[in-house]
Amino acid sequence: MSNLSRRNVLSLGVALGLASAAGVVPAWASTGAQAAAGTDPWWVWxxxxxxxxxxxxxxxxxxxxxxxxxxxxxxxxxxxxxxxxxxxxxxxxxxxxxxxxxxxxxxxxxxxxxxxxxxxxxxxxxxxxxxxxxxxxxxxxxxxxxxxxxxxxxxxxxxxxxxxxxxxxxxxxxxxxxxxxxxxxxxxxxxxxxxxxxxxxxxxxxxxxxxxxxxxxxxxxxxxxxxxxxxxxxxxxxxxxxxxxxxxxxxxxxxxxxxxxxxxxxxxxxxxxxxxxxxxxxLSPTTEGKELAQDLLGLTAQIDLGVTRGFLNEFVRYVLSDAVGDWLGLPRDYAAAALVRTGWPAYIAFREGLLPIAPAGFYLFDQFIRAIAMLFLNKVSSPTTTPITIPTGNRPG
Ligand code: HEM
Structure with missing residues (x-):
């Protein structure tokens, strides 16, 4: 299913904070008997x-x-x-x-x-x-x-x-x-x-x-x-x-x-x-996934996040690893990358009361984080309806 070597899987897992001490062992085994017995989650709907x-x-x-x-x-x-x-x-x-x-x-x-x-x-x-x-x-x-x-x-x-x-x-x-x-x-x-x-x-x-x-x-x-x-x-x-x-x-x-x-x-x-x-x-890139990622990032770029698209791309790389950033073709902005790497941990430490003085870039991060939160909080529906509806067909092509 994946095009990753075992070693790359481990380093990607570490970068994403997803690798556990258990290391990489095969996914749920998919034996016919398990599938028939309904004990294999890949075969249960x-x-x-x-x-x-x-x-x-x-x-x-x-x-x-x-x-x-x-x-x-x-x-x-x-x-x-x-x-x-x-x-x-x-x-x-x-x-x-x-x-x-x-x-x-x-x-x-x-x-x-x-x-x-x-x-x-x-x-x-x-x-x-x-x-x-x-x-x-x-x-x-x-x-x-x-x-x-x-x-x-x-x-x-x-x-x-x-x-x-x-x-x-x-x-x-x-x-x-x-x-x-x-x-x-x-x-x-x-x-x-x-x-x-x-x-x-x-x-x-x-x-x-x-x-x-x-x-x-x-x-x-x-x-x-x-x-x-x-x-x-x-x-x-x-x-x-x-x-x-x-x-x-x-x-x-x-x-x-x-x-x-x-x-x-x-x-x-x-x-x-x-x-x-x-x-x-x-985890792996696909044609469909790359297009969806561009759509999603374009969506956040439509509102004023108070940061450049380069900063947004680098923040995504920071939270998801360069491997994922490269798969999705996110252009590099090394100045923004340095700012995120040093500024974000200091920003959290200050917010959590672990740093006495606001670090450089505090207001930039603060505006960014608030803008993302607003995007999330701007619930599109009215309080008396939810927008989730059952589809009647597929994407036409
Ligand atoms: C729809 C959440 C797992 C594929 C939805 C919707 C929500 C949602 C809220 C309704 C919104 C909409 O209609 O677009 C979740 C959550 C999941 C989960 C919280 C797991 C914790 C999955 C998985 C897949 C998937 C594993 C596919 C592998 C889809 C698809 C739609 C959908 C194709 C319909 C999109 C449409 O045509 O409108 N999901 N989902 N979801 N979900 Fe999930």
Missing amino acids: DDEVDRLMAGVLDTGGVPAVNTALRPWVNNGDPLPTGLPTDLAAYLQQNNRLPSWADPVKLRRAADFNRRKDTYLFMLYGLGSGIMSTVIPREAKSVYWSAGGANMQDRAAKTFTFGYDLSDLNAFQPSGQFVVTANKTRLVHAAVRHLLPQSPHWRAVADEQIPISNGDILVTFHSLGTYVHRKLLEWRVPMSAADEEAFLHQWQVAIHLLGVRDEFIPKTWAEADAQSTRVLTPL
Whole structure:
């Protein structure tokens, strides 16, 4: 799957903060027996909802389902009317937190997200967001699905997920995350039915059905696991309880996206080891990913970040490594690179009260980080609708 040698995988993993002490060992083994037994995450999808959404798509019912779902926003809202009976019954069953969700940890996670929001916006937006373009399966799926044709709109929808997850009331009845996660689960189920019908996707894909449990775990590592490692690497103060809460929030999130509980890492050590095995070795450039990265960076460049495009490119290289920057063809700006390398650690130290005097470049970084946060916070939807809608087709070509 990857064009990286074992040695390059290790050094890339270290640069991304994704290599664990476990070193690189083969990804989940894919024996026929495991696949048949449903114990291999690469061969597990989301059977019940996949079947329901295939039925809705095949009978032309998506526009009506989207209309019904639009006003359904808060976790505490009753299920909307106008859904097919079987889909309504499915949502009735699944639109709830798992029994093992710990409200105290979720509350702490929400508070942690609030305290560290600027770093989180930065890392999710520029780190995880751009990393998704060098995860080949994700890049190809996103590019060839309907949303790939309009990355501005798609990015806004994806931000909704992060925004709702990071909200102080995310998991409370007045929060929106549980509903957003369920809508996302429906979208993924639709994509599993639609993409195999795309000749363009079929021509480049190395799989027959996209978005397995394994793929979702890979994306989780590019989000939660990556961000956690970066916060540690940047020495952002976090208590053990904060770290645990941050993991717990992600465990609940991927459960709600349909990942089976037995595949979900129980500790950060397990997550790091899994990430080393399944994410780092498959990172690789693709034609689709390069185009998506340019779209995404062009999007952030549209707003005034208070920095040059060269600075933005170098910041991406700083958080994702030069290997990734080279894959994506990000032009070098060595002066900006030096500023980021020396200025960013000092900026964090000052913000966290570990440096008495504001370092040079403080205001530049401050403006940059605030602009990225605003991009993230400018939720495109109104408070009473979420923009996530089920697609009816693929990208035409
Ligand atoms: C749609 C989040 C994993 C491919 C979405 C949406 C969200 C989302 C919020 C709805 C927004 C939209 O319609 O564009 C996530 C999260 C994941 C995850 C949080 C894991 C933690 C994956 C994976 C793949 C994938 C692993 C593919 C390998 C897609 C595609 C769409 C989509 C193709 C539909 C885009 C469209 O046509 O509109 N995802 N996703 N996602 N996701 Fe995911």
